[in-house]
Amino acid sequence: MARRWIRIRLGKRPPPRCRRGEECGIARWTWNGWAMDIRYLYSALNRVHSVSTTSKASLLDHPDLLLRMRSGGSVPEVHPSLSKAVANLNWEAALEEDKDLESKGIRILSWADEEYPERLRSLPDPPPALYVRGRLETLKPPAIAVVGSRLSTVYGLGVARSLAGDLVRAGLCVVSGLARGIDTAAHEGSLSVPGRALAVLGTGPDRVYPRENEGLHRRILESGGAVLTEFPPGTPPHPRNFPQRNRVIAGLAWGVLVVEATERSGSLITARFAAETGREVFAIPHNLTSRTGIGPNSLIQRGAKLVLQVSDVVEELPEGIRAALKPETSESDRASTPADLSEEGRKVLAHLSPDSARSVDTLCAATGLPAAEVLARLFELQMGGYCVELPGMRYALKRALREPT
Template sequence: MDIYAASLPGCPGLGAKHMRGLISYFHTAEDVWKASDEEIENSRLITGKRKSAFLAWRRETDPVAVAEKLYTAGIRCCTWEQDEYPALLRTTSNPPAVLFYKGCLPDHEKLVSIVGSRKCTSYGLQTAERFGKKLAEQGVVIISGGARGIDSAAHTGALSGKGITVVIAACGLDRVYPPENRQLFDRIVENGGALISEYPPGTPPLGRQFPARNRIIAGMSRGVVVVEAAERSGSLITADFALEEGRDVFAVPGSIYYPSCMGTNLLIRHGAICCTSFKDVLSEYGWCPEEGEKKTSFRQPMTVEEETVYQYCTLGEEVSSEDILQQSGFSVARLTMVLLSLQLKGYIQEVGTGRYMVMVD
């Protein structure tokens, strides 16, 4: 471990750009740390309060103690110049100078992020988990932010697909945020994935750090799949970062009646790739399985009655059998048979007693 590189991010106000500038100018993080105050001044890379804060930080900080703290917590680090640093992220306009991580940094070509709302619908949760699982089964590494809602569902899906998934945190890796995801994060590392952050241990999850975190999610990915996002959403910030870096943005269409879907529908209107199946992502990059590996999978066609009931199930997040009964004019016995047939054919699923929603491919 480069104990000097590990010590730099803790300095207040010293951002990724300044760290990269200093390391490039002095050649190594150790040289930055051991440069004289006059040499730092003459470099003119940091000035004013930022320079004063850095010089004070060097005097007060013991790199050996920093390294020991990281080792005890099971945290490693690397700089953007080292081989283990994620290759796609290195090519972005503002890559973190130093990454802290637990687990194994991904060394794969198939990298896709799945992001979305914390306050999402059951449709969104099902979709994110389904996409995560099916993409992971095809060897795609799933990247997300470890947050509640869509992020957690995507990570969980990747694990159920026996794949690798990566969490990009907006705090130090000695903290668990959200706290209820401790077991999920442990499983991710145990199954070959990673927890990654540009923030040193001890950094709390402050609001301003989440947009900065989103640039890493986008930067590590070939494409970003936005499953569900409101009109003002951090997921749209991730999409913007992706577009700025020339990465693809996929958006899963949602109900026009739900505020949590307004952002994704807007993305589609503005040119994002409309994504109605995980297969759309695989197809975009030519990652579809070979012909011999494909499984024959098809649904039996719907009858006229089934099509009528199915349409009611597509109007919102979920619908009750009572609502369908009132609107369709079917008898209870007939509706029961149609709903059962639609479930057997794989078009809908029961998500609660007498409540149904469309199956996601």
């Protein structure tokens, strides 16, 4: 029987001809077993830190070159620095680490996999492999990235949470970076529809950063969402990782919505990646004196689309994407009128704002209610989805309310 070699998707060459049962690369190859283990080749490439992402991307269609470098052979087609870096990898340790990840339910999606996100393939430097926790189906709906400053305002948090909820109810997926501030609010809003929250980490898949978002990380997975990273296990939250992560956030999305950003915010890097790779850039308008409004306002000045409501985003999507969207209705939509609240609850609600937080003392003074009653009504409002508690026991509206009919 003639040997059949499986070519990987988008690949150009078959692997080196090994006799059946011989060691050839990182696994024991057979004539039709090569494609099964190719993910480990690309995952190992993620561990090469001394060369650029663009240099690594040059090998994505050439696994045969990777195999030759892995064996320490001469590869004149590749720059010597890249060839040396790949040859110096501890391939056995990488393989053992990857198999340990898979035993824990973490999926390795390589460039060769059909499930590898199509939007990432259009980047000039796509990751060779992704490590994914959660449902791969979360990667399929069209996505919008919602990003912003870690030093966020009450206004920004409310807008991010509200618009993220509106986007997932419109049938989109919301992707963000699990950072403090706007990213956290965006993920919280996207949890209103199961399976539409997608987080991209700047660490390995075995770490959550910041630690305070471990609960949010868990809720994303429990709701049917996904968390992914291109960084191998054990990678700490080094500052250089986050611009690299931001290109993946932009790459997964059809557009990037910047809610808040200071003049040097990493969110502007995400917006730049989006613009350079043909994605839409959206921004929320801000007060001219707001420090976190400098970024969005400057983006709007340079041509980003000003967003006031979810339809401003949806109408910029390609017609085929818009036609395929399946809007959903959630409990939070139906709970947007206070008609079902107690009289005391409505009184407290009347003194809450989506733009600024109120303390319990402030609400006691405004309503004339005792602190115990105010706290009870605030709990009622939180359970109904009307307000959110912020650090320091301060409270704000989640969104502007519709009048009861």
